[in-house]
């Protein structure tokens with residue numbers, strides 16, 4: 548298990564940050580080779596690296612071991628391909644399994660049928676080798692096999708993660724529009740936050756950004772609270788995994804800086820507080836109720852990271868916003884019908900000199916709406932929604948303002 552080809556899928560736009568993260572996590576291994584691909588990163592690594600990446604990656608969606616890559620034309624070729632993989636070194640027929648199939652421009656008419664052929668090949672190979680066929684369980688499989696089809700190639704992977712990695716194991720209290728943990732981590736990575744500068748999310752909701760940041764400030768591994776599919780695979784050795792967990796535990800420390808969050812909805816602040824407790828960072832985050840249009844900076848200077856509300860009427864009286872009847876997702880209005888973002892910009896210009904604000908938005912015209920000139924724009928995807936992470940530098944005296952000219956659409 549010393550030379551595995553590991554593929555870590557991630558959201559589009561996150562590949563560069565993930566490649567840097569993968570290199571940092573796997574530096575102990577020799578001869579690491581990391582290759583950026585569209586939608587993920589490929590790295591040569593060991594079984595131990597696969598476990599470390601599951602434990603420590605904040606940006607990957609999962610960690611897959613590539614077991615086959617070749618050409619195909621039809622379902623019979625898929626059956627042949629899956630028959631050639633030595634599944635019996637990965638699991639026994641006592642484990643249940645499932646085929647997860649994805650495709651890009653595949654000529655096949657039914658992906659379900661393609662998955663069925665791969666499933667048959669796996670089961671038939673087990674029957675030939677052991678006289679027993681493993682069962683399929685589509686809901687809670689012990690083992691997930693991923694198949695990815697392009698126009699003419701098939702790649703088969705063993706999934707070492709199981710539940711996707713954004714499920715860190717601490718979220719029980721969700722808000723209405725929680726950010727995925729992996730996307731919050733991507734915002735933090737893109738901002739270049741050094742974990743020494745104070746960080747503040749003035750619309751923190753259930754606390755995703757501040758909890759990710761606080762875990763970074765305390766060096767808490769994101770996967771320390773959850774189980775992984777690799778624990779049911781044959782190469783798994785409990786003592787090696789326990790040692791990795793103990794190492795991670797021993798590396799935790801007191802927070803290197805202050806992390807602040809606030810939200811106008813007190814219910815959300817309660818959620819964030821409970822989530823922070825489960826994530827082991829209740830001591831490292833400072834959470835409050837409060838309107839972002841009124842709250843003063845919690846430190847003289849720092850970094851704001853914000854996933855602001857969209858398409859909702861914002862209540863200033865301490866309750867969650869309700870969807871505005873006619874608002875598009877780019878619109879957000881205050882209780883009195885005013886436009887939220889210009890008011891937020893005015894507040895920041897007046898009180899937040901010395902701060903840098905990073906705002907994730909699907910509204911590509913947000914800078915002109917706020918009459919601020921962005922100093923960076925990073926493309927990011929929130930699920931299927933194309934977003935930008937805009938950086939605004941709130942310069943002492945006055946912010947970098949822009950004339951309300953027509954914005955460029957990218």
Ligand SMILES: C[S@@+](CC[C@H](N)C(=O)[O-])C[C@H]1O[C@@H](n2cnc3c(N)ncnc32)[C@H](O)[C@@H]1O
Nearest residue numbers: 725726750752753755810811838839854856861
């Ligand atoms: C898109 S959600 C943020 C979700 C958050 N990132 C999470 O992961 O749960 C926007 C949040 O802004 C809050 N909000 C709306 N208006 C606000 C205001 N004027 N001041 C502060 N927070 C506000 C909402 O209560 C909501 O929790």
